[in-house]
Amino acid sequence: MTMRNTLDEKMIVLISCALHGTTPEKEQVEKLDLAALYDLAEAHSLTAIVCMALEAADAFSTADPKLKKKWLDAKNKAIRKNMLLDAERGQILKEMEKAGIWYMPLKGSILKELYPRFGMRQMADNDILFDPAGQKEVTHIFLRRGYKAEVLGRGNQDVYMKPPVYNFEMHTALFGSGIHEGWTAYYCDVKKRLCPDAGRKFGYHFTDEDFYIYITAHAYKHYSISGTGLRTLLDLFVLNWKKGDVLDREYINAELKKLGIAEFEEKSRRLAKKVFGTAATLKETDLTEEERELLAYYSGSGTYGTTEIRVENKLRELQPDGEAITVRTKLRYICLRVFPGREQCRDQYPFFYRYPLLLPVLWIYRMVRGAVIYRKRLGTEIRTVKRKSQK
């Protein structure tokens, strides 16, 4: 697998330029297919940072005005969304303070502050960890503010949405059950790991080290299930770039080992540094074959991963011998998907977890829903399993 001379590689150079405040060279933006680049950047939630690099290089001077507007709109929307989410989060946290519910903002809302310019790090939503004992009151807070509860009481997060851009994921735990063995236990008493915010009674934050560990674990969760895109690699780079000198590596490594992700972190960190550490174009010899494959995996995943990668990873989990996927493995996969067992329902369908005798009702519901609502996604999943059988 190679990244040489691909659009991915050109986008990476542009991102690095924006990050390090250098103007991309003329040949780096010349003959760029700005429409294809837009689609790629959008798939990775990186339109804003790429747009900033393109603006610096004056790449829009000869571009189709509609395309130029599309890029600028995407950048401005990212800036606007970050501002709106910040302001709204502030209001929600104030209400949680008043209600006496402890809380800690997670992920993007913290990471974005480490990027050199506002809006560079796009946010789709806002994640907040909070006291599970305050779950009902938190629901009242959101409903009072005009939100619709999209997901409530299922798994470890409730999802609230309100037009035009507000999307809050409220976590009662950092990871749901069945994600990775031991993670739920590691984070079960998470509050013990938190530090109180100055000037707030109920606000908390991780130490830099524990934040780094959590971000890595979260990245690995997506990486190992459906894949995760270049923004994750970029986050990891920015985190090391801005905090690397003060982090207690010994502690981090020991904790990452406990979570079983020390190797993933080391490989991703090294790759991220090679890829985003300089604004120069990557040379063929800069990356090892393994690093090229890892980069291709990040590049091929998009922000939220893909169904294809999820299916492939699950098949590999069921058959970890590295050999070609057998018919038996595929049948096991299909059985698990069509007839999920009680344990699989713990987070997603707690009602059926409590009443396992009713599982057949769920199976029929899922079959009908899959055929009617998720037809396309189901088609991709079936095709991926089928392709595996042809290998």
Place this chain on the structure above:
Amino acid sequence: MRLKEGFITHEEDGEQIMVATGDMDFSGLVRSNRTAAFIVDSLKEETTKAAIVEKMAEKYDASREVLEKDVEIILGKLRSIGALDE
């Protein structure tokens, strides 16, 4: 007059960005230079056009005529997006 509560600002590199929260009709983004940002910031509390011009005269080395004209232009723009409570 004052800036409506649903409008929020962010400052970076000498530029101010202003957007409206979901309760407002305006869905765009306003970029202001330092002078315009000064006027917007003055409007974060109840004020008058004359008071803004007065504050600007203390800060900027320009004639009152020029300052009044600038303030009027910015107020006009803010009015056009429904950002002023008058």
